[in-house]
Protein backbone atom coordinates (compact mmCIF):
# COMPACT_ATOMS: atom_id res chain seq x y z
CA UNK A 58 0.00 0.00 0.00
CA UNK A 59 1.43 3.42 -0.89
CA UNK A 60 1.40 6.13 1.72
CA UNK A 61 -0.96 9.05 1.13
CA UNK A 62 0.69 12.46 1.48
CA UNK A 63 -0.91 15.88 1.34
CA UNK A 64 1.71 18.55 0.81
CA UNK A 65 1.41 21.82 2.77
CA UNK A 66 -0.55 20.08 5.49
CA UNK A 67 0.58 18.23 8.60
CA UNK A 68 0.21 15.03 6.53
CA UNK A 69 3.14 15.94 4.26
CA UNK A 70 5.96 13.67 3.15
CA UNK A 71 8.43 15.98 4.95
CA UNK A 72 6.64 15.53 8.26
CA UNK A 73 6.41 11.79 7.81
CA UNK A 74 10.13 11.54 7.05
CA UNK A 75 10.99 13.91 9.87
CA UNK A 76 9.15 11.73 12.38
CA UNK A 77 10.80 8.51 11.23
CA UNK A 78 14.27 10.08 10.89
CA UNK A 79 14.35 12.04 14.16
CA UNK A 80 11.93 9.96 16.22
CA UNK A 81 9.70 12.91 16.97
CA UNK A 82 7.73 15.76 15.44
CA UNK A 83 6.09 18.86 16.86
CA UNK A 84 2.69 19.84 15.48
CA UNK A 85 1.99 23.44 16.33
CA UNK A 86 -1.43 24.55 17.59
CA UNK A 87 -2.96 21.10 17.39
CA UNK A 88 -5.08 21.86 20.46
CA UNK A 89 -6.66 25.19 21.34
CA UNK A 90 -5.31 27.26 24.26
CA UNK A 91 -8.80 27.05 25.81
CA UNK A 92 -8.85 23.25 25.94
CA UNK A 93 -5.32 23.28 27.42
CA UNK A 94 -6.26 25.79 30.12
CA UNK A 95 -9.47 23.95 31.00
CA UNK A 96 -7.74 20.54 31.11
CA UNK A 97 -4.96 21.95 33.25
CA UNK A 98 -7.44 23.51 35.69
CA UNK A 99 -9.18 20.12 36.08
CA UNK A 100 -5.89 18.31 36.72
CA UNK A 101 -4.94 20.85 39.39
CA UNK A 102 -8.09 19.96 41.34
CA UNK A 103 -6.74 16.45 41.96
CA UNK A 104 -3.08 17.46 42.43
CA UNK A 105 -1.44 16.96 45.83
CA UNK A 106 0.42 19.72 47.73
CA UNK A 107 3.67 18.96 45.88
CA UNK A 108 1.98 18.80 42.49
CA UNK A 109 3.38 15.29 42.07
CA UNK A 110 2.85 13.38 38.87
CA UNK A 111 -0.75 12.22 38.41
CA UNK A 112 -1.11 8.84 36.77
CA UNK A 113 -4.07 7.86 34.58
CA UNK A 114 -6.23 10.97 34.68
CA UNK A 115 -8.74 9.11 32.49
CA UNK A 116 -9.35 6.45 35.15
CA UNK A 117 -11.62 7.33 38.03
CA UNK A 118 -10.16 4.67 40.35
CA UNK A 119 -6.67 6.13 39.90
CA UNK A 120 -7.85 9.67 40.62
CA UNK A 121 -9.63 8.55 43.78
CA UNK A 122 -6.59 6.57 44.95
CA UNK A 123 -4.23 9.49 44.30
CA UNK A 124 -6.54 12.00 46.03
CA UNK A 125 -7.24 9.95 49.16
CA UNK A 126 -5.55 12.50 51.46
CA UNK A 127 -7.52 15.32 49.90
CA UNK A 128 -10.80 13.42 50.23
CA UNK A 129 -10.00 12.55 53.85
CA UNK A 130 -9.35 16.22 54.67
CA UNK A 131 -12.78 17.36 53.46
CA UNK A 132 -15.14 18.45 56.21
CA UNK A 133 -18.26 16.43 55.67
CA UNK A 134 -19.92 13.72 53.61
CA UNK A 135 -21.49 16.22 51.23
CA UNK A 136 -18.11 17.71 50.30
CA UNK A 137 -16.66 14.25 49.79
CA UNK A 138 -19.52 13.21 47.53
CA UNK A 139 -19.17 16.40 45.48
CA UNK A 140 -15.44 15.81 45.15
CA UNK A 141 -15.96 12.26 43.87
CA UNK A 142 -18.52 13.65 41.40
CA UNK A 143 -15.86 16.09 40.19
CA UNK A 144 -13.40 13.22 39.81
CA UNK A 145 -15.88 11.41 37.57
CA UNK A 146 -16.12 14.54 35.42
CA UNK A 147 -12.31 14.89 35.27
CA UNK A 148 -11.72 11.27 34.25
CA UNK A 149 -14.37 11.56 31.53
CA UNK A 150 -12.75 14.72 30.21
CA UNK A 151 -9.33 13.05 30.02
CA UNK A 152 -10.78 9.97 28.36
CA UNK A 153 -12.10 12.30 25.66
CA UNK A 154 -8.68 13.93 25.38
CA UNK A 155 -7.05 10.50 24.95
CA UNK A 156 -9.50 9.92 22.09
CA UNK A 157 -8.98 13.38 20.55
CA UNK A 158 -9.43 12.75 16.79
CA UNK A 159 -6.76 15.24 15.70
CA UNK A 160 -4.22 13.29 17.76
CA UNK A 161 -5.43 9.77 17.02
CA UNK A 162 -5.83 10.40 13.27
CA UNK A 163 -2.28 11.67 13.13
CA UNK A 164 -1.01 8.62 14.97
CA UNK A 165 -2.93 6.29 12.66
CA UNK A 166 -1.39 8.14 9.72
CA UNK A 167 2.17 7.95 11.09
CA UNK A 168 1.96 4.26 11.97
CA UNK A 169 -0.66 2.89 9.57
CA UNK A 170 -1.91 0.86 12.49
CA UNK A 171 -5.04 0.94 14.61
CA UNK A 172 -3.89 2.67 17.79
CA UNK A 173 -5.19 2.09 21.30
CA UNK A 174 -4.82 4.42 24.31
CA UNK A 175 -2.86 3.39 27.39
CA UNK A 176 -2.17 6.33 29.65
CA UNK A 177 -2.83 9.95 30.54
CA UNK A 178 -0.21 11.28 32.96
CA UNK A 179 0.56 14.86 33.91
CA UNK A 180 3.82 16.40 35.14
CA UNK A 181 3.37 19.88 36.59
CA UNK A 182 6.90 20.93 37.62
CA UNK A 183 5.17 23.52 39.78
CA UNK A 184 7.51 26.32 40.94
CA UNK A 185 8.22 26.25 44.66
CA UNK A 186 7.54 22.51 45.04
CA UNK A 187 10.06 19.68 45.28
CA UNK A 188 9.11 18.43 41.85
CA UNK A 189 10.14 21.72 40.21
CA UNK A 190 13.71 20.41 40.65
CA UNK A 191 12.87 17.14 38.99
CA UNK A 192 15.40 16.42 36.26
CA UNK A 193 14.64 13.29 34.28
CA UNK A 194 17.61 11.18 33.24
CA UNK A 195 17.95 10.12 29.59
CA UNK A 196 15.44 7.33 29.04
CA UNK A 197 13.14 5.67 26.50
CA UNK A 198 9.44 5.59 27.36
CA UNK A 199 9.02 2.21 25.67
CA UNK A 200 11.32 0.83 28.37
CA UNK A 201 8.54 1.07 30.94
CA UNK A 202 6.25 -1.10 28.85
CA UNK A 203 8.86 -3.36 27.27
CA UNK A 204 7.19 -3.64 23.88
CA UNK A 205 9.73 -5.67 21.94
CA UNK A 206 8.93 -3.85 18.70
CA UNK A 207 9.40 -0.41 20.28
CA UNK A 208 5.95 0.63 19.13
CA UNK A 209 4.80 2.52 22.20
CA UNK A 210 4.25 6.21 21.41
CA UNK A 211 4.14 9.20 23.73
CA UNK A 212 2.13 12.24 22.73
CA UNK A 213 3.07 15.23 24.87
CA UNK A 214 0.63 18.13 25.06
CA UNK A 215 1.91 21.46 26.39
CA UNK A 216 -0.66 23.04 28.72
CA UNK A 217 1.70 26.02 29.11
CA UNK A 218 4.80 26.99 27.16
CA UNK A 219 7.69 24.57 27.63
CA UNK A 220 11.37 25.40 27.16
CA UNK A 221 14.76 24.86 28.76
CA UNK A 222 13.83 27.71 31.13
CA UNK A 223 10.93 25.94 32.85
CA UNK A 224 12.09 22.34 32.93
CA UNK A 225 11.55 21.37 29.31
CA UNK A 226 12.51 18.23 27.45
CA UNK A 227 15.69 17.54 25.50
CA UNK A 228 15.43 14.99 22.71
CA UNK A 229 18.14 12.83 21.16
CA UNK A 230 17.35 12.86 17.41
CA UNK A 231 17.63 9.49 15.72
CA UNK A 232 18.09 7.61 19.00
CA UNK A 233 14.98 5.54 18.30
CA UNK A 234 17.01 3.73 15.64
CA UNK A 235 19.19 2.24 18.40
CA UNK A 236 16.34 -0.09 19.40
CA UNK A 237 15.48 -1.04 22.97
CA UNK A 238 18.51 0.03 25.05
CA UNK A 239 19.63 -1.44 28.36
CA UNK A 240 18.78 0.79 31.27
CA UNK A 241 19.19 1.28 34.99
CA UNK A 242 15.79 1.13 36.70
CA UNK A 243 14.83 4.20 38.75
CA UNK A 244 11.69 5.10 40.67
CA UNK A 245 9.82 7.27 38.22
CA UNK A 246 6.58 7.99 40.04
CA UNK A 247 6.52 10.41 42.99
CA UNK A 248 10.11 9.49 43.82
CA UNK A 249 11.39 10.60 47.25
CA UNK A 250 14.85 11.75 46.19
CA UNK A 251 17.15 11.57 43.26
CA UNK A 252 16.38 11.76 39.61
CA UNK A 253 13.72 9.68 37.87
CA UNK A 254 13.93 8.00 34.47
CA UNK A 255 15.17 4.49 33.61
CA UNK A 256 18.59 5.72 32.59
CA UNK A 257 20.14 4.48 29.36
CA UNK A 258 23.93 4.04 29.23
CA UNK A 259 25.82 7.20 28.31
CA UNK A 260 28.02 5.29 25.92
CA UNK A 261 24.99 4.39 23.82
CA UNK A 262 23.97 7.99 23.18
CA UNK A 263 27.23 9.91 23.44
CA UNK A 264 27.41 10.41 19.67
CA UNK A 265 24.04 12.21 19.64
CA UNK A 266 23.65 15.87 20.58
CA UNK A 267 20.35 16.45 22.40
CA UNK A 268 18.13 19.28 21.20
CA UNK A 269 15.94 21.44 23.43
CA UNK A 270 12.25 21.00 22.71
CA UNK A 271 10.33 24.27 22.64
CA UNK A 272 6.56 24.14 22.78
CA UNK A 273 3.89 26.71 23.28
CA UNK A 274 0.48 26.13 24.77
CA UNK A 275 -1.47 23.79 22.46
CA UNK A 276 1.56 22.44 20.60
CA UNK A 277 1.78 18.66 20.52
CA UNK A 278 4.96 16.59 20.47
CA UNK A 279 4.65 13.12 18.92
CA UNK A 280 7.54 11.05 20.24
CA UNK A 281 8.60 7.54 19.23
CA UNK A 282 8.75 5.26 22.28
CA UNK A 283 12.42 4.54 21.64
CA UNK A 284 13.43 8.20 21.27
CA UNK A 285 15.77 8.96 24.18
CA UNK A 286 14.89 12.14 26.06
CA UNK A 287 15.66 13.89 29.34
CA UNK A 288 14.56 17.10 31.05
CA UNK A 289 16.02 20.00 32.97
CA UNK A 290 14.80 21.34 36.30
CA UNK A 291 12.48 24.32 36.54
CA UNK A 292 14.23 27.37 38.00
CA UNK A 293 11.64 29.78 36.65
CA UNK A 294 8.41 31.05 38.16
CA UNK A 295 6.37 29.39 35.43
CA UNK A 296 4.77 25.96 35.84
CA UNK A 297 5.43 23.37 33.17
CA UNK A 298 2.26 21.28 33.02
CA UNK A 299 2.87 18.65 30.37
CA UNK A 300 0.32 15.97 29.61
CA UNK A 301 1.72 12.66 28.39
CA UNK A 302 -0.72 10.54 26.44
CA UNK A 303 0.44 6.99 25.73
CA UNK A 304 -0.57 4.82 22.77
CA UNK A 305 0.29 1.46 21.28
CA UNK A 306 -0.94 -0.29 18.11
CA UNK A 307 -3.72 -2.78 18.70
CA UNK A 308 -2.46 -6.30 19.42
CA UNK A 309 1.06 -5.26 20.52
CA UNK A 310 2.22 -6.81 23.80
CA UNK A 311 3.25 -4.64 26.75
CA UNK A 312 4.00 -4.87 30.44
CA UNK A 313 1.03 -3.39 32.34
CA UNK A 314 3.25 -2.41 35.30
CA UNK A 315 2.76 -3.11 39.00
CA UNK A 316 1.36 0.30 39.99
CA UNK A 317 0.15 1.53 36.64
CA UNK A 318 -1.83 -1.53 35.55
CA UNK A 319 -2.01 -0.12 32.04
CA UNK A 320 -5.11 -1.19 30.15
CA UNK A 321 -5.92 -0.78 26.50
CA UNK A 322 -8.58 1.80 25.75
CA UNK A 323 -10.28 1.60 22.37
CA UNK A 324 -10.33 4.97 20.71
CA UNK A 325 -13.40 4.78 18.52
Ligand SMILES: [Fe+2]
Pocket residue numbers: 196197198286
Ligand atom coordinates in the same frame (compact mmCIF):
# COMPACT_ATOMS: atom_id res chain seq x y z
FE1 LIG B 1 9.70 10.06 29.25
